[in-house]
Amino acid sequence: MSGFNEEYNTMGECDFFMRTSEFVTNRVFGSREELMDWVFGSREELMDWVHKLAYSLGIVIVTKRSNKRADGFKHKVVLKCDRGGVYKNADSSKASGTKKINCPFELEARYSSEDDAWTLKVISDQHNHQPIQYMEGHPYAQRLSDEEFSLVAELTKMNVPPRDILAILKKKNISNVSSLRTIYNARSKIRMAEQVGKSPM
Structure with missing residues (x-):
C-alpha cells in the first residue's frame, strides 16, 4: 500500500513524502525476508505493468535515460516520476503540464541475455509530492x-x-x-x- 507521511526538517518546515511500496516485492526464504526484483518476459510487458500500476497510484512514470547495445537494442532503461528533475528555465514550467520538483522516485529495468528476461529494480520508492487526483486530465496519461x-x-x-x-x-x-x-x-x-x-x- 502507498504510504503518506509528513516529516519536519530542522527548520520546522513540513516536508511531504509518499512511498509507493507497490513497486517492491518481498519474498520469504525460510526464516528471512528479502527484497526481490520483478521479472518480465519483455520490455513491453514491463513498461505496461509499470504504467498501469503508476496510474492506479496517481503518478506518472517517464523514461529518464536508456542504454543501447551496438546493435541498437535497449538493454537498460531508467525510469523516474514525471515530477523528477528540475527545470533549467524557470519559465518552462508554465508551458508544461507538470511541475518538476526533483522527486526522488526511480526504477531501473535491465535485460538479462542469460535469462532472456527483464528485471525491474526499485532505486527509490519515495515521492516528495501528493498523488494526482484526476489522472484523466494529465497530458502524459492520455x-x-x-x-x-x-x-x-x-x-x-x-x-x-x-x-x-x-x-x-x-x-x-x-x-x-x-x-x-x-x-x-x-x-x-x-x-x-x-x-x-x-x-x-
Missing part, C-alpha cells in the same frame, strides 16, 4: 502506447470513425484515459507519415 498507436493506424486504414476507435481502445484497456483529441492527433501523425513514406512509430 498518450497512446505503441500497441494502441498501431491499432489506431490499423483502424484508420479501415475507415473506422475516431469515436469508435476511442471506444475500442477503452474497451481493450479500462485504464485508457485518451480523448477524441488524442485520436485525431494520432490520425494526423499517421497521415503525415504516410505522405513522406515513413513509419509513424
